[in-house]
Amino acid sequence: AGGLLLCSWDKPLTNDGKKKTLICIEGNIASGKTTCLDYFAKTTSIEVLTEPVAKWRNVHGHNLLGLMYQDSSRWGITLQTYVQLTMLEHHTRPMVSPIRMMERSIHSAKNIFVENLYRSGRMPEVDYLVLTEWFEWIKKNIDVSVDLIVYLQTSPEICYERLKRRCRKEEKIIPMEYLQAIHELYEEWLVKRTLFNISCPVLVIEADHDLQKMTEKYEENRDRILTPYS
Numbered sequence: 001a002g003g004l005l006l007c008s009w010d011k012p013l014t015n016d017g018k019k020k021t022l023i024c025i026e027g028n029i030a031s032g033k034t035t036c037l038d039y040f041a042k043t044t045s046i047e048v049l050t051e052p053v054a055k056w057r058n059v060h061g062h063n064l065l066g067l068m069y070q071d072s073s074r075w076g077i078t079l080q081t082y083v084q085l086t087m088l089e090h091h092t093r094p095m096v097s098p099i100r101m102m103e104r105s106i107h108s109a110k111n112i113f114v115e116n117l118y119r120s121g122r123m124p125e126v127d128y129l130v131l132t133e134w135f136e137w138i139k140k141n142i143d144v145s146v147d148l149i150v151y152l153q154t155s156p157e158i159c160y161e162r163l164k165r166r167c168r169k170e171e172k173i174i175p176m177e178y179l180q181a182i183h184e185l186y187e188e189w190l191v192k193r194t195l196f197n198i199s200c201p202v203l204v205i206e207a208d209h210d211l212q213k214m215t216e217k218y219e220e221n222r223d224r225i226l227t228p229y230s
């Protein structure tokens with residue numbers, strides 16, 4: 001009923017009073033990350049950072065998210081360069097509490113979204129390589145490490161239904177195949193572990209359920225998520 005821990009804890013289990021902990025919530029578009037973050041924001045005193053999507057929709061008046069969905073071959077690189085910057089800003093922002101929970105990460109931005117644009121032929125190889133060099137430089141020189149990934153595992157069909165229901169205007173044109181591709185990449189990265197190296201523990205939570213049941217699941221998994229660090 002609970003979640004599944006996929007690998008051994010290879011980072012210190014407890015806070016020594018100095019070390020701060022970063023937990024990232026990952027999952028497909030409309031997988032329910034916001035609900036998860038809301039639950040922990042309301043019921044704990046940890047710091048919660050939601051995805052900077054408002055920024056992506058208004059870069060000095062330009063809606064990069066909208067542009068990307070209208071023409072991903074042209075604007076994919078533009079959005080993803082900016083996403084990488086805003087994620088880096090989140091990872092490096094001084095922490096105000098011993099535990100921070102963050103929506104997605106610089107890692108999924110690159111390993112899932114950039115990877116998907118490249119694999120689907122909508123990002124030229126040279127753009128992909130430049131973003132990769134930036135990403136590798138960042139990982140080598142700046143601490144963007146993560147202590148725990150909580151993966152909200154959904155079926156793409158459920159995400160598609162939720163997406164239609166919530167009606168974010170930029171996302172109206174997202175086809176089912178896009179959610180399927182993002183889902184496959186998440187599974188390869190976090191479950192099958194065939195895509196990129198992952199060095200932190202992953203807690204998988206099935207997230208196809210309704211709001212009530214999901215709240216119960218977060219309640220059930222609360223200690224597994226927070227206790228090792230408190």
Ligand code: DCP
Nearest residue numbers: 028029030031032033034035051053083109113
């Ligand atoms: N996005 C993107 N590239 C990224 C990250 C996100 O193109 N590197 C897009 C996908 C969505 C939008 O940004 O259209 C918002 O992303 P999320 O799926 O993270 O946010 P949601 O609000 O959909 O999350 P949830 O419904 O799980 O709360």
